Every structure is written in C-alpha cells, then in structure tokens.
Amino acid sequence: MYSTLQSYIDDLDNLVNEIPDQRKQKLAKIADYIRSKEPAKLNFICTHNSRRSHLCQIWAATLAEYFGVESVETYSGGTEATAFNSRAVAAIERAGFKVENPGGENPKYEVSFDDESKPLICFSKTFDDSHNPEKDFAAIMTCSDADANCPIVPGAEKRFSIPYVDPKESDGTSKEKETYDERCRQIASEMYYMMSQV
Template sequence: MFSELNSYIQNVKKAQSEISESRKVHLRKIANYIREKVEPKLIFICTHNSRRSHFCQIWSAVMADYVGLDIIKTYSGGTESTAFNPRAVAAIKRAGFKVENPGGENPKYKVYFDGQKEPLICFSKTFDDAYNPQKDFAAIMTCSDADENCPFVQGAEKRFSIPYIDPKESDGTPQEAETYDESCRQIAMEMYYLMSNV
C-alpha cells in the first residue's frame, strides 16, 4: 500500500471514537451480513453515482484489503449516471491514492492504492448497470434521496441505509476542498470500522 495512504489509514484508525453509536449500529448490521456470505458483494448507491457512493466503493475495498478480507467485492451505482465528480477525485488523490484519468465525458478512472495490485475502476453508472452484480448483493444506500426514490433494488438480497451529507453543497465555495476532504475522511473512518467488525 502506498505510504501516504497507509499514514492516512493510521490516522483514521485512531479516530474511531468520532463515529456515533447510532452509526456503529448500522455499520455492524452490514458487517453481520458480510460475515454470513461466502463471497460478499456490496453495491453503494446514491443518486448520481458521482461522489459519496464512489467514496464508499473505494474505501470499503481498501479497508477490506487492509484487514485481510479480499473476498469482498465492492461496487457503486446511482439511480441515474453522470460522472465521477472531479472534486471527489481530487479528494481521494489528497488522501494518497494514485488516479489515472483516460478522459471522456464519463471517464473510467483507474484508482490505485497499492503498486502491486490491480486498480479499482471507477465511473458513473446506474446501480443495475451490467458492470455491477445483478443478484445476491447488498444494496447500501448512501444518500437519503436515493433511499426514498428507489424503494426496490432489483436483485438485492439485503438493503441497508447509511446516508451521508452531500459534499456537493460546497461546490464553488472557498470551503469546497475542505468539505470534500471531510466527507472522504468520514467515509474512510466508517468503512474501516465496518470492515474491522466483520
């Protein structure tokens, strides 16, 4: 794992007390689901699959690898597709990831967390896109809009809700980078808690 990213994770591990008890209850429910599966598959879902669901996909994959749970497969999707937002991409770079952008309207970013491992492929898509599993997965709703507007997720055997505040609210303001970094850090912290409880 890249040294900068490893340092970031060490700091996140030390901050577990920042997670509220109510959040921990929801995260442990997902951990219980994972524990019962031979090959757990998680799809993180928000409206546009541009920010929070990507943070969750990336950090859940990295934290699963970090604690030795490489059987877990993580994905993301939206109720509609746009693109992995460049502000969110910038935030993961600041956290220590290396990112390749092939260009295009909806780029398939290659997100590296370790020089010896395959990158995560991150791009915006609907949750039912062929790139994602079509059955036997947990649907994890990361925003309240997607949770309310998508009451049924075809193929999901379990559904969980762990909504996050949308960092989009700060777009175009002086607080933009700080807000995205806070969102990235919160999700990293909670995904570490989740995977360390499996």
C-alpha cells in the same frame, strides 16, 4: 499500500470514537452480512454515482484489503449516471490513492491503493448497470434521495441505509476542498470501523 495512504489509514483509528453509536450499529450489521457471504458483494448507491457512492466503494475495497477481509467485492451505482466528480477524485488523491484518468465525458478512472493489486475501475453508472451484480448483493444506500426513490433495488438480497451529507453543497465556495476532505475522511473512518468488525 502507498506510504501517504498508509499514513492516512493509520490515523483513522483515532476517528472511530467520533462515529455515533447509531451509525456503528448500522455498520456492524453490514459487517455481519459480509461475514455471512462468500463473496460479499456490496453495491453502494447514491443519486448520481458521482461522489459518496464512489468514496464508499473505494474505501470499502481498500480497507477490506487492509484488514485482510477476503471475498469482498465492491461496486457503486446511481439512480442516474453523470460522472465521477473531479472534486471527489481530487479528495482521494489527497488521501494517497493513485488515480489514472483516461479522459472523456464519463471517464473510467483507474484507482489504486498499491502497485500489486488490480485497480478499481470507477465511473458513473446506474445501480443496475452490467458492471454491477444482478443478484445476491447488498444494496447500501449512501444518500437520502436514493434511499427514498429506491425502496426496492432489484436483485438485492439485503438493503442498508447509511446516508452521508452531499459534499456538493460546497461546490464553488471557499469551503469546497475542506468539505470534500471531511466527507472523504468520514467515509474512510466508517468503512474502517465496518471492516474492523468483520
């Protein structure tokens, strides 16, 4: 792990106690699913695949590596495609990830947690895009809108709901950076707890 990212992750253990018991129960059920599958394919889904679903995909992959959880594949998608939001990208860079931006309207960012592992390719797409699994995966709903609008995710063998408040609500305000960093840290701490339970 990059040193800044390693320090960030080391601090997450202190945040686990702040996770409500109800959330821990939901995360533990996903951990049970991961233990039961080889490989465990996790597709994190929100409306635009621009913020929360990407943060979950990136942190789940990173913390699976951190805890030595093998055979986990992480994906993300939306009910529609836009772009991986630059504010969310900046938040993961502040956390210590290395991000390469090739440019374009919907860039295929390369996100790395170390120099040895293959980077995660992160760009906005629908949950049924060809880059995502077609079957035998868990659909993990990360926003209430996607949860309500996708009662059935074709091909998913399991469906979980762990909605997060959209950091988009702070866009263009003085609280923008703080809100994105808070959501990044919340998602990181919950993915940390989830992978620690596998």
